[in-house]
Amino acid sequence: MNTVIKRMLAVLMSGCCTLAAYAVDTSITVNGKVIASACQTGVGAVYNIDLGQNHKESDLASAGSATGYVAQDVVLSNCPGGTNTIKAAFSGTADSLNPTxxxxxxxTGYATGVAVQLQNAIASTDVGNLATMSVNKNVSNQAIFPLRARLYSKNGGAKTGAVEVSVIMNLTYN
Known part of the structure; x- marks a missing residue:
């Protein structure tokens, strides 16, 4: 009889001591984005526009005087298939007399009384600090930003020295 009672107690004990396992539903969200690759430049990341080394003070002596424009296209190639429009945002130190x-x-050693005027060569509009310019990708998967630059003296009285300006083009692909 002891054996029967022990077995019954064992069955009862196992039934009352079972632990219930409960699960909570959990969801996992995975995010990401596929973007177009960047277009390539044939010259790396730096374009140099040489405005010339022989401009005379007398050429920039009067108010509103300027040198001739020097054209420089910024050519992006191998633009990916999903890219249609490329927008450039320009940034650099704006001239205090000519904010565009x-x-x-x-x-020491730098010319005074002059600024560098950078323009969209087709629209003849300045692309100064904070300006934007958009171009469409062509059938050859290129995007060409037609630019031109020159020296400009708003008040005249330019003084000799070097000219050096840095402009950043931040590109956005759409």
């Missing part, structure tokens, strides 16, 4: 133009470096 760029200030020359200042200090």
């Amino acid at each position: 133009m760029y200030a020359n470096k200042n200090g």
